[in-house]
Amino acid sequence: MFAGGIAFGAVVVYVLTKKGQGLSLIQNQINEISRTLDMKLGESSKQMHESMQNQYRESKNIIREVTERLTRLDETNKQIVGFADQLQSLQDILQNPKQRGVLGEYYLETVLKNVLPVSAYAMQYKIGKSDDDKDLIVDAAIFVADKIIPVDSKFSLENYNRLAVERSPVERARLEKLFKQDLKNRIDETAKYVRPQDSTMDFALMFIPSEAIYYDLTISQVGAVRVNTADLIQYGLKKRVHIVSPNSFYAFLQTIMQGLRQMQIEQSTKEILKRVQELSRHITVHDQYMSKLGSALGTSVSHYNSAYRELKKVDKDVLKITGSSPDVEPLTLEKPEEV
Known part of the structure; x- marks a missing residue:
């Protein structure tokens, strides 16, 4: 047990x-x-922390980039709104005949300023008096020598725009007549500045500040509408009015500029000839003085030689009296040759 x-x-x-x-x-x-779990948990925590930091940085960068793009987009929208406002302002100007006229005159002055010197033109220039005693003030005057080329800016737009979009044949025919009459009226207004009695050329220029209208006049077409504008060109020539656009006016001014340069060269040549003639006159006067001086020198030489000859006679007289002589030899000079 x-x-x-x-x-x-x-x-x-x-x-x-x-x-x-x-x-x-x-x-x-x-x-x-436990140690393994602690180590794994530490590594996981570190990885999660790094991953969260990376995600935070990426999110921050994305937010900054989105903010910048939104800012640029806002600025672009403001610019678009600004352009729209400017276009609306331009449209308002083009719809107002008076403001449209100011725009045309500004365009005209800009073209003149880019080609001609300031002394070769003037804006709002008084040509003279009309038949009813009113001042004739042209938009621009180009000075060529002692003559004036009148330039008037015209901008008929209302009926032109209507004609360009009209589809009704009947309405197109009516608008075509109105459009052509508008241009004839503008030609008549420009023709009154052709006044040779007031030192103008025998022609004037009608400046159309729209290449589109001028081009349509030359090809006889407004938009898709055929318009007989050949008679308008002939009407202008009959009235001694040449129709020009910005481009054709620029080419015309280049020709004027070449003419002005040739005139300056001609004027300089005349000035040089004038100076040469004055120099020739001075040379002639100088030659006369030199001739007088030569004559005076010739007379002096004659007197000098005569004096020496008389001195020789005195020498002979001394020889007769004293039996001896200082033996004076007369020194003679030659007269200056006459040229």
């Missing part, structure tokens, strides 16, 4: 000992697992 108790106790001690060793092993494994 006692021996059995001892054996049982030994078994219990053995089991507990083995169990303690197992618990220690388990505890070690748990600690290892």
Whole structure:
């Protein structure tokens, strides 16, 4: 019985000992697992932190880029609105005949300023008096020598625009008549500045500040509408009015500029000839003085030689009286040759 108790106790001690060793092993494994988990969690936390920082930076860059693009887009929208306002202002100007006239005059002056010197033209120039005693003031005057070329800016647009979009044949015919009459009226207004009695050329220029209208006049077409404008050109020539556009007017001014340069060269040549003639006169006068001086020198030489000859006679008289002579030899000079 006692021996059995001892054996049982030994078994219990053995089991507990083995169990303690197992618990220690388990505890070690748990600690290892804990360290591994801590390390993995630390690495995961670090990776997540770095990933969040990268995402934050990318999000920040995206937000900044979007903000910049929105800012540029806002500025572009403002520019578009500004352009729209300017176009609306230009449209308002073109719809107002008076303001349209001011725009045409400004365009005319700009072309003149880009080609001619300031002294070769004038804006709002008074030509003279009309038959009803009113001042005739032309938009621009070009000065060529002692003559004036009148230039008037005309801008008939209302009926032109209507004719360009009209589709009804009946209405087109009516608008064509109105358009042609508008241009005839503008030609008549320009023709009144042709006044040779007031030093103008025998022609004037009607400046149309629209290449489109001028081009349509030359090809006899307004938009898609055929218009007989050949008689308008002939009407202008009959009235001694030449119709010009900005481009053709620029070419005309280039020709005027060449003429002005040739006139300046001719004037310079005349001035040179005048100076040469004055120099020739001075040379003639100088020659006369030199001739008089030569004559005076010739007379002086004659007197000099005569005096020496008289001195020789005195020498002979001294020889007769004293038996000796200073032996004076007369020195004679030659007269200057006459040229």
